[in-house]
Amino acid sequence: MNFYQKKLKVVWKRLYSNQQQVDTAISIRNYIETNSDTDLKLDYLSKTQLVSKFHLIRLFKKYYGLTPHQYLIDVRIENAKSLLAGGKTVTETCFEVGFESLGSFSTLFKRKTGKTPVQFQKSNFREVQIQ
Amino acid sequence: MKVTLISIPVLDQEKALQFYTKKLGFIKKLDTPLGGGNRWLTLVSKDAQDGPELLLEPAPLHFEPSKVYQDALMEAGIPYTQFDVDDVQHEYDRLIDLGVEFSVKPTEMGTVKVAVFNDTCGNNIQLVEKL
Numbered sequence: 001m002n003f004y005q006k007k008l009k010v011v012w013k014r015l016y017s018n019q020q021q022v023d024t025a026i027s028i029r030n031y032i033e034t035n036s037d038t039d040l041k042l043d044y045l046s047k048t049q050l051v052s053k054f055h056l057i058r059l060f061k062k063y064y065g066l067t068p069h070q071y072l073i074d075v076r077i078e079n080a081k082s083l084l085a086g087g088k089t090v091t092e093t094c095f096e097v098g099f100e101s102l103g104s105f106s107t108l109f110k111r112k113t114g115k116t117p118v119q120f121q122k123s124n125f126r127e128v129q130i131q
Numbered sequence: 132m133k134v135t136l137i138s139i140p141v142l143d144q145e146k147a148l149q150f151y152t153k154k155l156g157f158i159k160k161l162d163t164p165l166g167g168g169n170r171w172l173t174l175v176s177k178d179a180q181d182g183p184e185l186l187l188e189p190a191p192l193h194f195e196p197s198k199v200y201q202d203a204l205m206e207a208g209i210p211y212t213q214f215d216v217d218d219v220q221h222e223y224d225r226l227i228d229l230g231v232e233f234s235v236k237p238t239e240m241g242t243v244k245v246a247v248f249n250d251t252c253g254n255n256i257q258l259v260e261k262l
Contacts, residue, residue, distance in 0.1 A: 003207035008240065011240065016239075016240055029242070029262075
């Protein structure tokens, strides 16, 4: 066993040996990924997993490095990028990925990508024409 | 400031070009002669062609400390860098069929799955899948 393989074992034992916690964190991520376009709430997960919402948030952050809400925003912005590049309007994109207000969509999009949705769409104009 | 380039030290640029394009599936982007048989050789991911470029640089041939560092990482089995994939097991099976050697088989590490292979140009490279 080389040095790196030994280190992987150490890290696994130190951070990931609680399989139940790991599974819970993964199920939260799957839930967010599949429901990112809806008005999703952690209450549902909290009920099915029989743990408090606050515990779920802490758990998710521990394993993924950001809160479920921050992760949800990242997923929606990624989805928005491909919809915009595919020729959807900013308004269509905003509601399709799950945001409820155009203002907060534009602000978040700019904060995450450095461009407003309109600027992003213009820089992907070639792809828009192909559609 | 923007991150547009990630460099990987390689022992043989032509061999690296073949391995990274034919086996890993990267696409050549820039290939400029720099004299003395050296090239400014960059690749992009097929899935993100406007993303960061990988620079295959011949540093270990010309700068002894780079060679020493590369050899030490290789010896310890430590990956020089890592690439994201959707399915580590699928990539592992595909690359094994192409004769690529792995030092770490697909292994779950909590919320990610990793595997490590030899790029035949002096480096270990890690594949990562988010679970």
